Every structure is written in structure tokens, then in C-alpha cells.
Amino acid sequence: MKLPIFIxxxxxxxxxxxxxxxxxxxxxxxxxxxxxMALIIVLSVYNGIGxxxxxxxxxxxxxxxxxxREGKTFLLxxxxxxxxxxxxNVESTTCVVEExxxxxxxxxxxxxxxxxxxxxxxxxxxxxxxLYVGKYELKDERSNKYVVMGAGIYYRLGVNxxxxxxxxxxxxxxxxxxxxxxxxxxxxxxxxxxxxxFRIQGDVDDKYVIADIDFVRSLMNYTPSEVxxxxxxxxxxxxxxxxxxLIQQMLGSEYSVKDRFDQQPLYxxxxxxxxxxxxLILSLIVVVASLNLISSLSLLIIDKRKDIRTLxxxxxxxxxxxxxxxxxxGLISVAGTVLGLVVGFVVCIVQDVFGIIKMGDNCIxxxxxxxxxxxxxxxxxxxxxxxxxxSVLFAVRKSRL
Numbered sequence: 001m002k003l004p005i006f007i008x009x010x011x012x013x014x015x016x017x018x019x020x021x022x023x024x025x026x027x028x029x030x031x032x033x034x035x036x037m038a039l040i041i042v043l044s045v046y047n048g049i050g051x052x053x054x055x056x057x058x059x060x061x062x063x064x065x066x067x068x069r070e071g072k073t074f075l076l077x078x079x080x081x082x083x084x085x086x087x088x089n090v091e092s093t094t095c096v097v098e099e100x101x102x103x104x105x106x107x108x109x110x111x112x113x114x115x116x117x118x119x120x121x122x123x124x125x126x127x128x129x130x131l132y133v134g135k136y137e138l139k140d141e142r143s144n145k146y147v148v149m150g151a152g153i154y155y156r157l158g159v160n161x162x163x164x165x166x167x168x169x170x171x172x173x174x175x176x177x178x179x180x181x182x183x184x185x186x187x188x189x190x191x192x193x194x195x196x197x198f199r200i201q202g203d204v205d206d207k208y209v210i211a212d213i214d215f216v217r218s219l220m221n222y223t224p225s226e227v228x229x230x231x232x233x234x235x236x237x238x239x240x241x242x243x244x245x246l247i248q249q250m251l252g253s254e255y256s257v258k259d260r261f262d263q264q265p266l267y268x269x270x271x272x273x274x275x276x277x278x279x280l281i282l283s284l285i286v287v288v289a290s291l292n293l294i295s296s297l298s299l300l301i302i303d304k305r306k307d308i309r310t311l312x313x314x315x316x317x318x319x320x321x322x323x324x325x326x327x328x329x330g331l332i333s334v335a336g337t338v339l340g341l342v343v344g345f346v347v348c349i350v351q352d353v354f355g356i357i358k359m360g361d362n363c364i365x366x367x368x369x370x371x372x373x374x375x376x377x378x379x380x381x382x383x384x385x386x387x388x389x390x391s392v393l394f395a396v397r398k399s400r401l
Contacts, residue, residue, distance in 0.1 A: 005327045005331075024292075024295065024296040024299060025296045025300065025328075025332060027292065027296070028289060028292045028293040028295075028296045028332055028336070029332045029335055029336040029339070030336065031285075031288070031289030031292050031293075031336070032286065032289045032290070032293070032332070032333060032336030032337060032340065032384060032388055033336040033337070033339040033340035033343065034285065034289070034340065035282070035283075035285040035286035035288075035289050035340065035384060036286070036336065036337045036339075036340025036341050036344065036380055036381075036384045037340040037341070037343045037344040037347070038282050038285055038340075038344075039279065039282050039283070039285075039286075039340075039344075039380045039383075039384070040340070040341055040344035040345070040348070040372075040376060040377060040380050041344050041347055041348060041370075042278055042279075042282055043275070043279065043373075043376045043380070044344075044348045044370045044371060044372045044373075044376065045368050045369070045370055046271075046274075046275045046278065047370070047371035047372070047373055047376070048368065048369030048370040048371040049368075049369060050271055050275075050371075051369065051371050052365065052369050053267070053271070054260070059125050059126060059127055059130060059200055060125065060127070060200055060201075060204050060208070061260050061263045061264065062094075062124075062125070062231035062232060062233065062260075062263075063231075063232060063233050063234050063237075063240060063259065063260065064231070064232035064233075064234065064240070064243065064244055064247065064257055064258070064259055065229050065230075065231060065232070065257070065258045065259075065262075065263055066079075066229055066230040066231075066232065066247065066251065066255055066256070066257055067228075067229045067255065067256050067258070068254065068255055068256075069253070069254055069255060069256050070254070072099075072228060073097070073222065073226050073227060073228055074226075074227065074255070075223070075225045075226055075227075076095065076225040076226075076227060076230075077225050079251055079255065080250060080251075081093075081230075083250065084230075084232075084247060084250060084251075087243065087246060087247070087250075089234045089235050089236055089239045089242070089243040090232060090233075090234060090235070090243065091233045091234055091235040092120060092123075092124050092232075092233045093230055093231065093232050093233070094117060094118050094120055094121050094124055094230070094231040094233075095117075095118055095213060095227045095230055095231075096115060096116065096117055096118075096121075096213070096227060096228055096229050096230070096231055097115075097116035097213055097216045097217055097220065097222060097226070097227055097228050098113060098114070098115045098116070098216075098228040098229070099113070099114060099172065099216065099219075099220055099228070100112070100113050100114075100172075101113075101114045101170050101171065101172045101209075101219070102170075102171040102172065102187075103153070103157065103168055103169065103170055103171075103209065104157075104168065104169040104171065105157040105158065105159055105166070105168045105169070106158065106166070108156070108157045108158050109157075110153055110156055110157055112149075112150075112153055112207065112208070112209045113207050113208050113209070114147075114170065114208075114209045114210075114211055114216055115208055115209070115210050115211070115216075116211050116212060116213035116214075116215060116216025116217065117138070117210060117211075117212070117213055118213050119138075121210075121231075122136055124231065124233045125231075125233075127148075127198060127200075127210070130198045130199060130200050131148070131196050131197070131198050132151050132196075132197055132198060132199045133151075133154070133161050133196050133197050134148070134161065134194070134195050134196020134197065135195055135196050136148055136195070136196060137195045137196075138195075138210065138211060138212040138215075139212045139215075144193075145190075145192050145211065145212050145215040146192055146193050146194070146195045146211075146212075147168065147170075147192050147193075147194050147195070147209050147210065147211045148194070148195055148196050148197065148198060148209070148210040148211075149168075149194050149196075149197045149198075149209045149210075150197060150198060150199075150200075150204060150205035150206060150207060150208050150209065151197045151198065151199045151205045152202065152205040152206030152207075153197075153205070153206060153207075153208075153209060154194065154197035155197075156206075159194055159197075164193065165193075167191035167192055167193050167194075168191070168192060168193075168194055169189060169190075169191050170189065170190050170191070170192060170211075170219065171187040171188070171189045172187060172188050172189075172219050172220065173186060173187055173188075174186065174187065174188055174221075188219045188220075188221070190215070190218075190219055192211070192215070198210075232247070240259060241259070244257050244259055283383065283387070286383070286384050286387050286388070287387060289336075289388075290387050290388050290390070290391035291391065293329060293332060293333070293388060293391050293392065293395070294391050294392075294394060294395040296332075297325055297328065297329050297392065297395040297396065297399070298395055298399060300325065300328065301325055301399045308321055311324075322396050322397075322399075325395075325396050325399070326392055326393070326396050329388070329389070329391070329392030329395065329396070330389065330392060332388075332392075333384070333385055333388030333389055333392065334385065336384075336388070337380075337381055337384045337385055337388070340384070341377055341380065341381060345372065345377075348370045348372050351367065351368065351370050352369075352370045355367030355368075
């Protein structure tokens, strides 16, 4: 196999004679390089956007979420809560009560989802670091209750950040008793001061209000042990699935344990489908470049008729001659693929460090994020080589040697 490779290298890299055939061969090489480069850049950008979006969801969605399969709430006394907290990889747990409520402020009103949380909630997800206005405070030393609102709700209600004395009204239909026809009989109501607002992501900012869990329980007439779900944070992310299965076995089939992919199934399915779709579309660039490779090899075979006759007169077999052109196509494929991956790697590094390509105004980050993964490089390399070598094999087999 050394002789075919040697001759193929001479055809591709020899400086003694340059012709249109050589130019076409190099165009094929560049075409394959562009295809590989485009694939690795787009996949890295999708990885970066995925990581960014997941980090946004990570702030509000717990690593593991324990819910009852039936009903909106369950009692902590019905599950081995203390044993759950003592599991090796469980770092912290937080009880949450969540319910839709009607919120009013002066002449404005809005339906919101109020999430009642324990004191350690902000320590487990860092929501206090996402505050845009004000401070994270749900209660004070005198047991006064406050709320922290999503920025969308905050501004749609027209809350004045400089007015520290006008409360927002929180109203929820009574679950029990005679509702009657008066507002007071139909709703449990309370008035609390907003201490600030947070900006995480549009869907979250327009929906959620954070409050103290005891305050929400009192509005809902819940018992002290009643919760909507339990948030679980793990110490080691790599053992997340193991911990999830362990908790599920501990709780049984009456409860569900969801990781972040389970909590946002639609988003992650759409994201993966889009990534796959773009990958397949960009693979067409490689297919087109491979068609150019077929043309360049066919022309090369025609151009090297004299060399072929010389090799035959020296005793070279038909299969040896085919191996020469097969190696020529293989060199173009490998060189183009490696060149494309190297250029793509450099482009991603430059974008990551300098942020040359911007995302535009009103975005969470200034420039497109990138995140390179080794498995993407392997997949792109194998795919481009596979498509290119199929083209080479087709061109050599169909040639008239």
C-alpha cells in the first residue's frame, strides 16, 4: 500500500507541474474543509446556546423535583423525608408550595403563579443573584411578609420601585366554606410589599412571584406539612441519575422524581430536533463537495492516462492503479476534513475569547456562545470521511482504467 500512497502524494502535492486538474483537486479539498468547518462551528454554537439556556432554567428549576402523581399537593409526613435528606449525594432539600393567584396593584391586575419557598431557597438556586431591582427578602425579624416578583409582572403591574408603602394585593379563591356573593367571602386576600424583581427568562419573568412558604400556606389554608413539591439539590452532578433512581425507589410509584430534562421536556426535544436538523442540512455541503471530488478524480484519471500506461508496462495491476487514485481521493478527504476541523476549532476559540459575532440588543449575552465537545469533532470527522470515501469509491469503480 506504500507505493499507491507515494504516487497519490506526488499527484496532490508535487510542485513541478500545475494544471487545471490540480486546481480542481484543491477546490475539492477546500470544499470538504468548509463543510467540516461549518458543521463543527454550528454544533459548537448550538452547544453554547444549549448550555446558556440550561443555565437559565437551572436557576429556577430544581435539579430533582419530587411531586405526587395524583393531586396538586402531598404531605411531608407521607414520605420518608428525613431519610431522603440523609442520602449520601443529597446536598439540600427545599419544600415549595405553588399556586396560581390574582395579584392587584392600584388599578392594575394580573394572574400570577406564586411560589412559596423556605428560607434556604435562594441558597440552593442563586435566584438572589438574578435580582434586577431591589433585594431578595421574603420576611423580616418582625415576621412581616414580602414578595419578590418576576420583572415582567413587576412592570406590567406598574409597581413603583421608589414607593415603599403601597402593597400589592394577593387574592385566591377559597377552597372550603360558603363562598357567597361578596368578594371577601369568595377570596382569601392579603397585602404585601414587593421588595424587588428578578430577570431570568421571559416565560419565568412574566409568570412567577416568590413569597414565604408560610404566607402562601395561610392563603391556601394548607397544613404546615403540605407541599406542592420538594426541590432536591445533589452534591455531585455526575451521580444525579443514580440519586434520582434511589429516591424513586424510596418513594414508590405514587410519587414522581423529575430531573431538569423531565421538567422541560418540550424545550429539550425541540432543541435536539433543531440541532439534528441543522446538522443534516449542513451535511449537504459535504455531499456537494464530495460530488466535486468525484469530478476531480475522474478528470485526474483522464489526465494521467500516460502515467497509467507507464505503470501497466512496468507490471502494475489494474487493482494497484485503482488503489493509487483511491489513495488520492482519501488524501484529499482526510486533509480537507482535518483542515476544516482545525479552522473550525480556531474560529470557535476566537469567538469564545473575543466575542466577534454579536447576538444583538436586549439579549442575555452580548455575543454568540460556543462550547466545543470532543464527541462533536469525532462525529464530524467520521461523517465527512465516510461521505467523501463513498464518493471516492464510486469515482474509482466507475472509471475506465
